[in-house]
Amino acid sequence: MNATLLKPPSDMEIKEAVDNINPDKAPGPDGMTSLFYQQFWEVTARDIISMVKSFFQTDSFDARLNETNICLIPKTERPMEMTEFRPISLCNVSYKIISKIICSRLKKFLPKLVSETQSAFVARRLISDNILLAQEAFHALRTNPMCKAKFVAVKTDMSKAYDRVEWKLLEALLLKMGFAEKWVSWIHWCVSSVSYQILINGEPKGNVQPARGLRQGDPLSPFLFILMTEALISQLRAAEDEGRLTGLKIARASPAFSHLLFADDSLFFCRADVQQCAELKRIINLYGSASGQQLNPAKSSILFGTKVSQEIKAATKQALGIAKEGGMGMYLGLPEKICGSKRQVFDFIRDRLNDRINSWSAKLLSKGGKEVLLKSVAQALPTYVMSCFLLPKDIINKLQAAIAKFWWSTKANNRGLHWIAWEKICVSFEKGGLGFRDLYNFNLALLAKQLWRLLHHPTSLLARVLKGRYFRHMSPMDVKTSNSPSYGWRSILAAQDLLREGLRKMIGSGYNTRVWLDPWMSTTPPRLALDNGIYRDPNLFVNQLIDQSSKQWRVEILEALLDPGDIPLIQSIRPSHNFRDDGYCWIHTKSGLYTVKSGYKLAIQLKEEKGGTTVTEPSIKPLLAMIWKLKAPRKMKHFLWQALTGCLASCSRLADRHCGTDRACPRCGNEEETINHLIFTCPPALQTWALSDIPTCPGLFPCDSLFANFDYLLLCAKQNGTPENVIARFPWIAWFIWKARNDKTFNGNDILPPDTVAHATREEENWRVAQVLPGAEVAGRTLDTITDNLANESPLPRCQVDASWVTNSTVSGGGFVFDLDNGMHSYGSIGMNQVLSPLHAEFNILLSAMRSSLQLGLTSMSFQSDCLQLVKLINDEEDWLAMALEWNEFIHIQASFTSFSISFIARERNVRVDLLAKAARLQNSIFFHVNSDIPGWLAHKANLFLLN
Numbered sequence: 001m002n003a004t005l006l007k008p009p010s011d012m013e014i015k016e017a018v019d020n021i022n023p024d025k026a027p028g029p030d031g032m033t034s035l036f037y038q039q040f041w042e043v044t045a046r047d048i049i050s051m052v053k054s055f056f057q058t059d060s061f062d063a064r065l066n067e068t069n070i071c072l073i074p075k076t077e078r079p080m081e082m083t084e085f086r087p088i089s090l091c092n093v094s095y096k097i098i099s100k101i102i103c104s105r106l107k108k109f110l111p112k113l114v115s116e117t118q119s120a121f122v123a124r125r126l127i128s129d130n131i132l133l134a135q136e137a138f139h140a141l142r143t144n145p146m147c148k149a150k151f152v153a154v155k156t157d158m159s160k161a162y163d164r165v166e167w168k169l170l171e172a173l174l175l176k177m178g179f180a181e182k183w184v185s186w187i188h189w190c191v192s193s194v195s196y197q198i199l200i201n202g203e204p205k206g207n208v209q210p211a212r213g214l215r216q217g218d219p220l221s222p223f224l225f226i227l228m229t230e231a232l233i234s235q236l237r238a239a240e241d242e243g244r245l246t247g248l249k250i251a252r253a254s255p256a257f258s259h260l261l262f263a264d265d266s267l268f269f270c271r272a273d274v275q276q277c278a279e280l281k282r283i284i285n286l287y288g289s290a291s292g293q294q295l296n297p298a299k300s301s302i303l304f305g306t307k308v309s310q311e312i313k314a315a316t317k318q319a320l321g322i323a324k325e326g327g328m329g330m331y332l333g334l335p336e337k338i339c340g341s342k343r344q345v346f347d348f349i350r351d352r353l354n355d356r357i358n359s360w361s362a363k364l365l366s367k368g369g370k371e372v373l374l375k376s377v378a379q380a381l382p383t384y385v386m387s388c389f390l391l392p393k394d395i396i397n398k399l400q401a402a403i404a405k406f407w408w409s410t411k412a413n414n415r416g417l418h419w420i421a422w423e424k425i426c427v428s429f430e431k432g433g434l435g436f437r438d439l440y441n442f443n444l445a446l447l448a449k450q451l452w453r454l455l456h457h458p459t460s461l462l463a464r465v466l467k468g469r470y471f472r473h474m475s476p477m478d479v480k481t482s483n484s485p486s487y488g489w490r491s492i493l494a495a496q497d498l499l500r501e502g503l504r505k506m507i508g509s510g511y512n513t514r515v516w517l518d519p520w521m522s523t524t525p526p527r528l529a530l531d532n533g534i535y536r537d538p539n540l541f542v543n544q545l546i547d548q549s550s551k552q553w554r555v556e557i558l559e560a561l562l563d564p565g566d567i568p569l570i571q572s573i574r575p576s577h578n579f580r581d582d583g584y585c586w587i588h589t590k591s592g593l594y595t596v597k598s599g600y601k602l603a604i605q606l607k608e609e610k611g612g613t614t615v616t617e618p619s620i621k622p623l624l625a626m627i628w629k630l631k632a633p634r635k636m637k638h639f640l641w642q643a644l645t646g647c648l649a650s651c652s653r654l655a656d657r658h659c660g661t662d663r664a665c666p667r668c669g670n671e672e673e674t675i676n677h678l679i680f681t682c683p684p685a686l687q688t689w690a691l692s693d694i695p696t697c698p699g700l701f702p703c704d705s706l707f708a709n710f711d712y713l714l715l716c717a718k719q720n721g722t723p724e725n726v727i728a729r730f731p732w733i734a735w736f737i738w739k740a741r742n743d744k745t746f747n748g749n750d751i752l753p754p755d756t757v758a759h760a761t762r763e764e765e766n767w768r769v770a771q772v773l774p775g776a777e778v779a780g781r782t783l784d785t786i787t788d789n790l791a792n793e794s795p796l797p798r799c800q801v802d803a804s805w806v807t808n809s810t811v812s813g814g815g816f817v818f819d820l821d822n823g824m825h826s827y828g829s830i831g832m833n834q835v836l837s838p839l840h841a842e843f844n845i846l847l848s849a850m851r852s853s854l855q856l857g858l859t860s861m862s863f864q865s866d867c868l869q870l871v872k873l874i875n876d877e878e879d880w881l882a883m884a885l886e887w888n889e890f891i892h893i894q895a896s897f898t899s900f901s902i903s904f905i906a907r908e909r910n911v912r913v914d915l916l917a918k919a920a921r922l923q924n925s926i927f928f929h930v931n932s933d934i935p936g937w938l939a940h941k942a943n944l945f946l947l948n
Contacts, residue, residue: 002180005105014052015041017100021093028092029067029197029204037093048097055098059185065095066193068215069204087163089196089217099190099220106223113177114226115233116461120263121222127332128450129462130262131388132488134331135338136465137260137269139486140250141305142339148305151248152272152316154280155326155336157299161264162221163213164292167191170228177227190220212292222263229261232287236268244279246271254468257461265332272308277319301326303336334385338487342392349382349391350398356381357402362409367642368634370407371434378403379437386443388450390491396439403436417657419647427604429628432621434641437600441607445599448495451476452594455503455584456881477503498603501525502588507573508580508885510542515561522569522836526587529570530563542582546575568810571833574844576885578892585881590839590869592882620644620707626714632731633767639735643675644710648738650678666745676706678741685737687753692733692760693726732760732767796821798862800910801849803841804917810834811924814845815916816852827912828852828930829920836882842867843886845917846902850893852930860899866907866914874902915941 023035037044055061072085079085091099110122119125140147158164167188174184194215197204214221236258239245247256248269260267270276288294303326304313317323327337338345357378365373382399385391391399400422407425408416427433454463454476470489471479477496482489504526505518516536519526540561547554553575558567585592588602627640642648651673654660665673668683679685680702690696694717701712717727736759740751797820804813812834818826830848835841842865853861865871873880880887894900907914919938920927929935 001109001178002183004108005102005183006180008056009052009101011045011049013101013104014049014097015045017097017104018048020100020104021096026071026090028090028095029069030092030094032093034093034096037097048094051094052098052101055186059182060189060193061095061098063193063195065092065098066190066195067092068194068196068217069199070196071199087216089215090199091215091218095190096219099218102186102190103219103223110223110226113230115230117233117257117259118226118229118261120261121226124457125460126453127262128388129460130260130267131332131334132450133257133260133462133465134267134336135334135388135488136250136469136486137248137257137267138303138327138336139339139488140248141303143484144250147248147250149307150271151269151305152277152308153248153303153326154268154270154277154320154322155301155303155329155331156266156268156284156322157296158264158266159294159296159299161293162216162225164294165214165225165228166212166290166292169231169290169292170224173228173231177230187220187224190218191224225263226261228291231291232283233259233261235283235287239279239283245276245283250465251469253472254465255461257465262332267331272304272312272316274315274319277316281320295321297322298324300324301329303327334388338389342487343394346385346389346391346395349385350395350402353378353381353399353402357406358412360406361412362406362414363411366635367638371634371638374403374407375436378406379439382439383442383446386439387446388488388491390447390494391439391443393440396443400439417649417659419642419653419657420645430621430625432624432645438604438607441603442596442600444495444498444603445596447491448499448599449594449596450492451495451499452584452586454492456593498599498606499594501606502586502594502598502602503584504587506583506585506592506881506884507542508576508582510544510546510575510582512582513542514538515540515542515545520573521566522572522587524587530566531561532563535561545570551575551577568834572835574835574885576888578888580885580888583881583884590837590882591880592884593880623707623710623714630731631728631768631771636731636735639738640710640731643679643706643734646675648675648678650675652677667741674706676704676709679734679737680706680709682741684740684753684756688733688737688740688756691753691757692729694730694733695720695722729761729764732764733757736760736763796862797858797860798864799849799853800864800905800913801842801845802866802910802913802917803838803845804914804921805835805838805841806921809921809924811921811926812841812844813917813919813921813923814841814848815913815920816845816849817912817916818853818856818858820858824932826852826856826930826932827916827934829916829927829935830929831920831923831925831927833926839867839869839873839883840886842870843873843883843890846870847886847889847893848928850890850897854893854896859897861897861901863900863902864905864910865902866905866910868904871902871904 018034018037018041021034023033023038025033027033037048051061051065069090071088071090073088075084075086107121107123111124114122116125119127119130137147137153141151141153142148170191171184171188174187175181191214194210196206196208196210198206198208214224236245240247240256240258245258247258249256258269268280270280284295300322301324302313302317302320302322304316313325329336335345335348360373362370382391404418404422404425405415408418410416422436423438424432425434426436426438429435453460454466457463458467466476466489470476470482470485476492477500479493479496485493500519502525503519504522505513505520507513507520513520515529516531516538517528519528520542521527521529545554545557545561546552553571555567555571558570562570586594586598588598589595624641624644627637627644630637630640639648646653651660651665652663653675655663663672665671665677665682667685671677671682673682677685680689681704686702689702694713696702700708701717702709713727713730718724733756736756740756743749743751797818799816799818801816802814804815810833811831814828814830814832816828818828820826828849830845832844835844846863846865849863850861853859873883874890915938916935919935920929923937
C-alpha cells in the first residue's frame with residue numbers, strides 16, 4: 001500500500017487529476033476554475049507539473065496555495081442564526097490537483113481499510129446499502145419477536161462534524177492504521193496549512209488560521225473523515241466482543257450489526273436496557289472527547305421495538321440523554337417507517353415534485369428548455385427513492401401527470417392542451433418519442449440493480465443480512481415468497497422477472513451450474529440447455545461435461561445428452577483453467593455488468609413486446625428519428641417533431657380539439673389551416689420556400705402531403721444532389737414561417753416572405769458561427785493523432801494482433817505478427833471455435849500471441865491492437881465480468897513477462913494482421929499456424945505485408 005501511495009506522480013497522473021476536477025465548480029481565491037487549466041494545458045503544464053512534483057519531494061508547498069474562501073450556504077429559506085448556514089470551502093484548483101492525486105491513490109485501498117458498516121465514499125458500496133439495512137432493522141423492531149421486545153435503534157446527529165475534527169487524533173490514527181510517516185506528513189500539511197476568508201456579499205473578509213477541522217470542499221476531507229470514524233467503530237466492536245453491547249440480528253442466520261454509518265449520519269443498535277445504553281453513550285462521549293465530535297441531543301432520536309415497555313423506554317432515554325422518540329422521521333432522506341399505506345408513505349415525493357415544478361415559469365422556456373429541465377431535474381427527483389423501493393402505481397401516475405402538465409402548459413396553473421398520449425412520448429427518439437422516462441419501468445431497472453448486487457457481491461453486509469433472512473439456502477433469483485417480508489425486500493423481488501431476462505450463468509469450473517436448471521446457454525434471452533430426449537438427470541452439473549485434465553468439453557457426452565443445436569453454443573464457452581467459481585453475467589452490456597441504462601432499455605422492449613405494438617409501413621418514425629440528427633437548435637427540432645406528429649396548434653388542429661370553430665388560415669384566409677398548409681402551401685409560405693436556396697419542384701415540393709414534404713427535406717433533396725449546407729437551412733425557414741404566422745395571428749403584423757428568408761438565413765449563419773469552439777485547437781490533440789504517434793514510437797520487438805468474428809459463423813479467426821529488432825518477422829494465424837463476442841475473440845488472440853511470444857523466448861514485448869476496448873480493458877483494469885476467465889488467464893501469463901505493454905493502433909496500420917485473421921476465419925477449421933514465412937494461402941497478397 002505505502003509503495004503505491006508514496007511513489008512520485010507521473011506527468012500523466014497529474015494531467016488526469018486536472019481533467020477529473022469539475023470545470024464548473026466555483027473558483028477559489030485565485031479566481032481560476034479547472035476549465036482554464038484543462039483548456040490551456042499546453043501552456044500551464046510545465047508550471048503545474050513542477051509545483052506538484054515539488055510537493056511530493058519536499059512534503060510542503062507555498063501556503064498561499066491553501067488559502068480558502070468560505071461561502072455560507074443557507075440550510076433554511078430564511079436563516080436567522082449561524083447554525084442555519086453550511087460553510088462550504090472554495091479551494092484553489094492548484095491545491096485541488098495535489099489533493100486529487102492523493103485521493104485517487106487512497107481510494108483504491110479504502111475497501112480494505114474501512115469497515116463494512118460504512119458505505120460513504122468507498123468503492124462498490126452505495127448509500128442504498130445503508131438504507132436497505134436500516135429498513136430491515138426498523139422492520140425487525142416492528143415484527144421480529146426478539147427485536148421488538150428487547151432492542152432499540154439510536155439515530156444520532158453530530159454537530160458540525162467536519163469542523164470539529166482534531167488533527168492530532170487524525171494523525172495518530174493514520175499512523176496506527178499503517179500509513180507511512182511521509183504520507184501522513186503530506187496529509188498533515190494539506191490539512192493544517194489552510195487559512196480562511198469569509199465571503200460576505202461576495203467580498204472576502206478576515207483571516208482565520210484554524211487549529212482543527214476539515215474543509216467541506218476539499219476532495220480529501222470525506223476520505224479522512226471516514227478513516228477517523230474507524231476509531232469509533234473499533235470501540236463499538238470491542239464492546240460487542242466483550243458482551244458490553246449486543247448487535248441487532250434480524251434473523252438467526254443473519255450477522256448482527258450494532259451500527260450503520262454514512263459519513264456523519266450514524267445509526268446505532270443495542271439492547272433496550274440501561275446498561276447497554278449507558279455503554280453506548282460512554283463510547284460516543286469517549287470518541288467525541290478525542291476527536292472533537294459533539295453529539296446534538298436535540299436532533300437525535302430513539303426508535304424502540306414495538307413491545308418495549310414504557311418503564312424501560314424512560315430509563316433508556318435518561319441513560320442516553322436523548323428525549324426524542326423516532327419512527328416518524330427520516331433516515332438518509334427516506335422515511336424511517338415504511339408500512340401501512342405506501343401511497344401515504346411516498347406522497348412526499350409528489351409534493352416535492354409539485355413544489356419544484358410550480359417554481360418554474362413555463363412561459364419563459366422553449367420546448368428544448370423544458371425537455372432539459374424535466375429530464376435533468378423533475379424525472380431525476382424520484383430516482384433516489386426508486387433505487388430502493390417500488391413506488392405505488394398511483395404515485396407514479398401522479399408524478400407523470402405533473403410532468404406532463406408542465407410539458408404541455410404555457411403558463412402557470414394551466415393544464416395546457418395535451419396533444420398526444422404521454423406513453424407515446426416516453427419512447428426513444430429512434431422510435432418517434434421524446435426520450436422521457438417511463439417511471440414505472442425505470443423503477444424496475446433501478447431495483448434490478450439491487451438484485452444484481454446481491455448476486456455479484458454475495459459477501460457484502462447487505463447480501464449476508466438478506467440471505468440469512470430471505471434466501472438462506474437458495475439464490476435470490478429463486479425466492480418466491482417469504483414470511484412477513486419488509487417492503488424493501490418486496491421491492492427488490494419485483495425486479496426478478498426483468499433481471500432474469502438478461503441473466504446468464506457464466507461457466508468457470510462448472511461445479512455450481514446445473515445443466516438443466518440454470519440459464520447458461522449463450523442465447524438472447526439466456527435459457528436452459530435442451531436435451532436430446534433420451535436422458536435427463538436433474539442433478540447433472542456442468543463440470544461433469546468437462547474433461548478435468550485438459551479443461552476441454554467432452555464432446556462424446558455433449559452429443560449423447562444435449563440437443564445438437566446447443567453443442568456449438570457450449571463449445572464457444574471456455575471453461576476455467578484455475579477452478580474459478582461460476583457466476584452470473586448480464587448479456588445486454590459488453591462488460592457483462594448490469595447497468596440501469598441497459599435494464600431500462602430491456603424493460604421498455606419487454607413492455608412493447610407484451611403490448612404487441614407493431615409498426616405498419618409506411619411509418620413516419622424514420623422521419624421523426626432523423627429530426628434529432630439535424631444540426632439545428634433544440635427548439636427547432638421540437639417544432640419539427642410537433643409538426644410531424646400533429647401537435648402544432650394550427651387552426652384546423654385546434655378545432656379538432658374543440659378549442660375553436662374557425663379553421664380558416666389567418667394569413668391567406670382562403671383555405672383550412674392544416675399544419676401542411678401553414679408551413680408549406682399557404683401563399684406566403686410557398687413564396688418563402690421559393691425565395692430560399694432550397695430547390696422547389698412543382699408537384700414534388702412543396703406539395704399537399706405534409707409527410708412527403710418532410711421526406712423531401714430530410715432525404716430526397718440530398719439524394720438529388722442538393723448541397724448539404726443548403727438543405728441544412730430548412731429548419732430555420734420552417735421556424736420563421738411559423739413565427740411570421742404567429743405575428744400575423746396575434747399582433748396583426750404582415751411579414752413579407754423576403755424578410756422571412758433574410759431573417760432565417762441570418763439566424764442560421766449566426767448559430768453556426770456560435771457552434772465553433774475557438775479553444776478547440778488549444779485543448780489538445782485528438783485521440784487518433786495521439787494513438788497513431790504512439791504506434792509509430794512503439795519500440796521493437798513488438799507484436800500486432802487482430803481477430804475476425806461474424807455472427808453466423810461457427811469459427812472465429814485471429815492473427816498476429818512479431819516484428820523483431822533483428823529485422824525478422826514471425827506470422828501467426830489461428831482458427832478457433834466461435835466465441836461469444838468480437839471482444840472475446842480479440843482477447844483470446846492476444847492470449848495466444850502472448851503464449852507464442854513466451855515460446856519464442858520473447859519475454860519483453862510491446863503488443864498493439866486496433867481494438868480500443870481491449871486496450872482500455874487491460875490498461876485501465878476495468879471490471880469486465882464477461883471477460884473474467886480471459887482476465888485471470890491474462891494475469892497468469894503476464895507474470896512470465898519481464899516487460900509488457902499494450903497500445904492502440906489505427907486499423908489502417910494493422911492491415912497485415914487483419915488479413916491473417918480474416919483468412920483464418922474463412923478456413924472454417926480449427927488450427928494454429930506460426931511461421932517466419934507468410935502463409936501460403938496469402939502469398940498473392942504478400943505486397944501488403946511490407947512495413948511502411
